[in-house]
Amino acid sequence: MSTGEPLNGAQIVLRALADQNVEHLFGYPGGAVLPIYDEIVQQDKVKHVLVRHEQGAGHAAEGYARSTGKPGVVLVTSGPGATNMVTALADAMMDSIPLVCLTGQVATQLIGNDAFQECDTVGITRQCTKHNWLVRDVNDLARIIHEAFYVATNGRPGPVVVDIPKDVQFAMGNYVGPHKIRHNTYHPKVKGDMEAIRQAVDMLADAKKPLFYTGGGVINSGPEASHLLRELVQLTGHPITSTLMGLGAYPASDKQWLGMLGMHGTYEANMAMYECDLMFCIGARFDDRITGRVDAFSPNSKKIHVDIDASSINKNIQVDLPIVGDVAHVLEDFLRIWRDRAHMPDKAASKVWWSEIDEWRARDCLKFKPNKDVIMPQYAIQRLYENCKGRETFVTTEVGQHQMWAAQFFHFDEPNHWMTSGGLGTMGYGMPAAIGVQMAHPDALVVDIAGDASILMNMQELSTAVQHKLPVKIFILNNQYMGMVRQWQQLLHGNRLSETYMESLPDFVKLAEAYGARGIRVEKPDDLDEAIKEMIEVDMPVLFDCRVANLANCFPMIPSGQPHNKMLLGEEVSDDDVGSAISDEGKVLV
Amino acid sequence: MSEPEEAIVSHTFSVLVDNEPGVLARVIGLFSSRGYNIDSLTVSETEHEKHVSRITVVSSATPMVLTQIRAQFERLVPVHKVRDLSNTERPLERELALIKVAGAGDARVEALRLADAFRATVIDATVNHFVFEITGRTSKINQFVALMEPLGLVEVARTGIAALSRGPKGIFDD
Ligand SMILES: Cc1ncc(C[n+]2csc(CCOP(=O)(O)OP(=O)(O)O)c2C)c(N)n1
Ligand SMILES: [Mg+2]
Numbered sequence: 027m028s029t030g031e032p033l034n035g036a037q038i039v040l041r042a043l044a045d046q047n048v049e050h051l052f053g054y055p056g057g058a059v060l061p062i063y064d065e066i067v068q069q070d071k072v073k074h075v076l077v078r079h080e081q082g083a084g085h086a087a088e089g090y091a092r093s094t095g096k097p098g099v100v101l102v103t104s105g106p107g108a109t110n111m112v113t114a115l116a117d118a119m120m121d122s123i124p125l126v127c128l129t130g131q132v133a134t135q136l137i138g139n140d141a142f143q144e145c146d147t148v149g150i151t152r153q154c155t156k157h158n159w160l161v162r163d164v165n166d167l168a169r170i171i172h173e174a175f176y177v178a179t180n181g182r183p184g185p186v187v188v189d190i191p192k193d194v195q196f197a198m199g200n201y202v203g204p205h206k207i208r209h210n211t212y213h214p215k216v217k218g219d220m221e222a223i224r225q226a227v228d229m230l231a232d233a234k235k236p237l238f239y240t241g242g243g244v245i246n247s248g249p250e251a252s253h254l255l256r257e258l259v260q261l262t263g264h265p266i267t268s269t270l271m272g273l274g275a276y277p278a279s280d281k282q283w284l285g286m287l288g289m290h291g292t293y294e295a296n297m298a299m300y301e302c303d304l305m306f307c308i309g310a311r312f313d314d315r316i317t318g319r320v321d322a323f324s325p326n327s328k329k330i331h332v333d334i335d336a337s338s339i340n341k342n343i344q345v346d347l348p349i350v351g352d353v354a355h356v357l358e359d360f361l362r363i364w365r366d367r368a369h370m371p372d373k374a375a376s377k378v379w380w381s382e383i384d385e386w387r388a389r390d391c392l393k394f395k396p397n398k399d400v401i402m403p404q405y406a407i408q409r410l411y412e413n414c415k416g417r418e419t420f421v422t423t424e425v426g427q428h429q430m431w432a433a434q435f436f437h438f439d440e441p442n443h444w445m446t447s448g449g450l451g452t453m454g455y456g457m458p459a460a461i462g463v464q465m466a467h468p469d470a471l472v473v474d475i476a477g478d479a480s481i482l483m484n485m486q487e488l489s490t491a492v493q494h495k496l497p498v499k500i501f502i503l504n505n506q507y508m509g510m511v512r513q514w515q516q517l518l519h520g521n522r523l524s525e526t527y528m529e530s531l532p533d534f535v536k537l538a539e540a541y542g543a544r545g546i547r548v549e550k551p552d553d554l555d556e557a558i559k560e561m562i563e564v565d566m567p568v569l570f571d572c573r574v575a576n577l578a579n580c581f582p583m584i585p586s587g588q589p590h591n592k593m594l595l596g597e598e599v600s601d602d603d604v605g606s607a608i609s610d611e612g613k614v615l616v
Numbered sequence: 617m618s619e620p621e622e623a624i625v626s627h628t629f630s631v632l633v634d635n636e637p638g639v640l641a642r643v644i645g646l647f648s649s650r651g652y653n654i655d656s657l658t659v660s661e662t663e664h665e666k667h668v669s670r671i672t673v674v675s676s677a678t679p680m681v682l683t684q685i686r687a688q689f690e691r692l693v694p695v696h697k698v699r700d701l702s703n704t705e706r707p708l709e710r711e712l713a714l715i716k717v718a719g720a721g722d723a724r725v726e727a728l729r730l731a732d733a734f735r736a737t738v739i740d741a742t743v744n745h746f747v748f749e750i751t752g753r754t755s756k757i758n759q760f761v762a763l764m765e766p767l768g769l770v771e772v773a774r775t776g777i778a779a780l781s782r783g784p785k786g787i788f789d790d
Contacts, residue, residue: 148638149638149641152638152641152642152645153645153649156693157693157694158638160637160638177693181691182691210634210694210696211633211634211693211694211695211696212693212694335687335691336687336690336691337684337687337688337690337691339687340680340683340684341684344680
């Protein structure tokens with residue numbers, strides 16, 4: 027819709043955001059975005075959330091996007107504002123999170139002159155965005171912003187950048203509304219090839235030991251995809267596992283759920299991957315943390331791969347049947363054909379397959395030694411989970427052992443309730459992500475399961491939480507180490523701990539108070555439940571310093587360079603096994 | 617880690633793109649970030665009114681990687697259409713080269729005679745140099761350059777390959 031009255035570039039930005047139904051904008055001001063900030067303060071459709079560091083704005087927008095299914099939107103200034111966003115963009119790129127990032131740029135006539143706070147934002151972000159634009163003419167601005175939303179959210183989602191020079195923000199130009207835009211080139215295919223889907227139905231019907239291996243693509247496809255997945259899995263009675271990114275798409279409380287797979291996945295999930303005769307991969311990408319050793323990956327299975335991104339197919343693992351399309355669309359067609367053919371599950375085969383799985387389950391791979399005196403990190407997550415049950419709870423994490431324990435011991439029954447940095451593995455993701463989630467879900471319980479090292483990477487965002495009255499709970503598994511790196515040093519480098527002890531950690535309780543938040547410290551297992559309850563009850567941000575066993579290792583584990591059937595189980599390995607688990611070839615793969 | 621050993625083959629891709637700023641950087645970035653080889657790359661606007669350019673890329677890799685390259689191209693936002701010309705019947709591939717040769721006496725006569733045989737034309741000359749222009753398949757140009765080597769080859773400029781499929785159908789008729 028053309029507005030008739032002329033608008034300046036900054037007004038066009040706000041108008042376009044409002045027309046895209048943007049309710050929240052995460053940002054940080056600076057010289058090159060002053061005109062846009064001047065418009066922000068004069069309107070109330072789009073609420074601006076001021077962060078403390080641009081990376082925080084990026085991760086907050088990621089958390090917002092992941093928990094709502096809507097794109098996250100950020101606004102930062104030129105130069106350092108833009109470069110501070112790069113990590114979040116790369117993170118969103120890896121995990122397929124729709125982000126629209128608006129950056130200020132120096133005036134067009136200054137571009138290329140090494141002007142103050144100039145950087146080549148489109149150049150720097152080209153490889154870590156799905157697409158980016160430099161707007162040189164104010165009359166292109168509205169179209170480009172609408173295109174940016176379209177590109178970020180269609181096909182495989184991802185981050186985009188729109189770089190807007192300051193003179194363009196001042197210039198007067200024409201506004202066009204979103205419905206006028208039809209993209210010139212980008213029209214990703216959502217419907218799967220029907221012949222391939224029919225073939226997939228036949229393959230599943232013939233399989234004796236089938237396994238569903240699902241990923242973040244199911245969540246990105248929307249709630250309908252999770253719904254259809256549940257229908258399919260329950261209709262067939264087959265086991266299902268998922269990647270880190272896909273947790274919640276299928277309810278963890280269901281008996282067909284085998285737990286997460288991959289490097290720190292469950293024994294039963296990984297053994298099922300190794301032994302299955304049909305692998306039905308839906309919205310996952312055969313990442314190296316999932317496959318382990320590629321030439322020994324699931325040697326006896328036929329593989330079907332559903333993915334909206336054709337470039338994910340046959341990238342790491344050759345599959346027998348690729349289906350390019352959106353998960354929900356493909357599953358809908360699949361289910362219709364499956365039902366039409368009235369396939370009955372092969373009960374006898376299923377019984378044999380499940381009894382094999384039950385034997386693996388009986389190994390109880392997540393077992394750990396309880397302790398009366400010190401809090402075991404796994405126990406802490408178990409108690410956290412039990413105390414959060416019955417509430418609408420969203421969990422974000424930082425990166426490290428705590429992240430893996432969270433994935434293993436906190437169980438998700440719904441999609442969009444688990445946000446973690448999977449592909450890039452970005453320490454410092456969790457707290458800003460929690461802020462984004464809480465912004466979108468003001469009444470829900472939002473917990474960042476954190477590590478003592480990671481939390482310090484974006485600690486400043488506690489101030490954002492306090493300012494915006496966002497009662498996020500930062501649950502720190504404080505082991506005084508960069509635990510995951512320490513574990514690798516033990517595994518790979520003769521337990522020579524190099525720079526992984528967190529000396530001079532702050533007093534987290536005092537730190538919380540300094541920010542105007544609540545601090546809680548717990549050191550004894552017996553005090554844990556009471557303290558967690560308090561954390562949940564207080565209506566303000568909380569830093570929860572949970573002192574846990576310092577040297578616990580995260581098991582089970584597929585050592586690098588090993589196949590799925592060579593897992594190390596925590597209860598069963600000695601320190602010697604741990605020290606020699608990884609071969610020299612495996613070391614380079616870490 | 618030993619991938620299944622597969623032969624490396626060379627394929628020619630034709631890619632129609634919106635002629636927007638940065639599109640070439642995107643293509644080059646794709647190849648460098650994923651470690652694909654570029655044997656030849658040409659870009660030029662082909663339909664000015666529609667702002668469309670055609671990129672022709674020759675890359676050598678295993679068939680699995682070549683399929684990847686195609687899929688990676690297809691997911692670039694400004695790409696209209698990708699065609700792997702090597703999957704068509706004997707695609708037409710031509711390259712133009714300018715070749716400077718300096719010398720006198722027998723070598724000079726021999727250079728001119730060979731140029732004639734290769735249908736290269738002289739586009740600049742003095743008594744002690746020629747610049748030849750030659751068009752043809754890459755192998756023909758390689759051969760000509762090799763022959764000029766002992767005859768006083770000074771320098772060579774090549775355009776890289778421009779390619780089309782045979783027959784009446786265009787890239788959108790796949
Ligand atoms: C930004 C960034 N820098 C470095 C790393 C490498 N790294 C992975 S886990 C880890 C240690 C994390 O320590 P902590 O947050 O205390 O978690 P723990 O493993 O102890 O639970 C490090 C340094 C990373 N993932 N991200
Ligand atoms: Mg730690």
